[in-house]
Amino acid sequence: MRRALGAPPPTVSGQAMTETAEPAPAVLRGELRDELVRAMQRVPELAGADLTLTALSGGITNRNFLVEVTGRRDRYVIRLAGNDTHLLGISREVEHAATVAAAGVGVGPEVMAFIRPEGYLVTRFIEGSPVPDEVIHRPETIERVAASLRRIHDGPPIPGLFVPLRIVEAYRALALARGVAIPPEYDLAAAIGRRIELACLAIPVEIRPCHNDLLNANFIDDGQRIRIVDWEYAGMGDPFFDLGNFSINHDLTPDEDAVLLAAHDGVAHRADRDARLARLTLMRTVSDFREAMWGVLQQGISTLDVDFVAYAGEHFERLLAGSTTPAFERALREVGG
The missing domain is CATH 3.30.200.20 (Phosphorylase Kinase; domain 1)
Known part of the structure; x- marks a missing residue:
């Protein structure tokens, strides 16, 4: 499930309908x-x-x-x-x-x-409530999301691999084969992606089960735990992509990223917390690259009335803006040593 940057989340979340939901749709027939x-x-x-x-x-x-x-x-x-x-x-x-x-x-x-x-x-069906934006930024909610993600990342292996920088390359090839014009921003984004990849290779992490699509509409609060739906992009991958994906999709601040990582790691990794936080920062950029190229490929395969050109453009714009900051360069140095 996708929505444009800045658009309000739907009032009916994947599997959780609440009292504030829109009027019930008509019963399916035919x-x-x-x-x-x-x-x-x-x-x-x-x-x-x-x-x-x-x-x-x-x-x-x-x-x-x-x-x-x-x-x-x-x-x-x-x-x-x-x-x-x-x-x-x-x-x-x-x-x-x-x-x-x-x-x-x-x-x-x-x-x-x-x-x-x-x-x-x-x-x-999960009985629960959506997690609106004003709630998702509360420290206690971020900690609850982190606890759910840690359960996933510490869970049993699942089939499939998710390597985002290889995925964007595949999306580009498939889009070209369908006559889609690749945005000019792609080449610069790919160069940024290579810098991130080289930095991360200096400190490899064990691949873990990951969701890889942590948009707001995929979270449901059942009253006890933050539940997560829509596992179609799941696979074994870098758990920092999940953290960065959640962070960028919800516009978390650096301080909120620190809360997320601390809650996810618990008492472990205190000695290398700065490097791990830097890796999360880099994966925010990788997430936007995947999202932008998802929008590019959709231009060649989707029949829905959705402006995928604008969707891709917004993610490229945010990617390029974020990767030209001193904080991004510091993160590269911190991760790459």
Whole structure:
């Protein structure tokens, strides 16, 4: 799921609808409803049940429907892949495995079924609330997000790799093959990416399970823990990309980044905290590069009425602005030694 920089988050988050949500959408009817209901007859918990489906808002690379069962309180979500999402590096098999792993550590939604060959993912609906921007910046909320991320990063390995600077190269090649003009900012951004990569190679980190798409709409507060949904970009990768991705997506300040990292690390890594904070800073830039090139590739594959040119441009602009600051140069020196 994506939204433009500066746009307000949706009032219905991936799987959590609240009392402040927009009026409920119309019940799904017709051929798609019949197809989904037939598929869910293969799920033991839903076989033979009377099912009502309504669309959940948001989603560019997927569609999500709330599934309610007549006579029961339990609710579920069925998730459908968008067209050509494999070109974005999305594997629905990996997404399924990652969601199972995330559920196992108490962060992701419980997986009820993965319906093959259609690739429909059925999860239990998370009852909770979105985490609005004014709340996400509170130190206690940042600490709760960090605790959930640490559960993921310390969890069992998942299939798939996520290497963002290789992903942007793949996005460029795929966009060119579809006739998309590569923005002139790409070459400078790629040079900045190479500087970051060289610096990070000086102090390699162990790859860990990562979410890699920590937009605000993917967080749900269930009252006890910050839960995370939408695991379609998950894979083994640099946990600092998750931290930087969360930071840049929520416009965290340097002080808030320090809170995030301290809560994520706990008592460990105090001796090298400055270098680790610098790595987080660099990954904010890498996150924007991935996001910009995601917008470029979408220009060649998406049929939605979304201004992906502007979306990519906004992320390139922020990337280039952030990478010309003294703080960025200090971070490079701190990480690269």
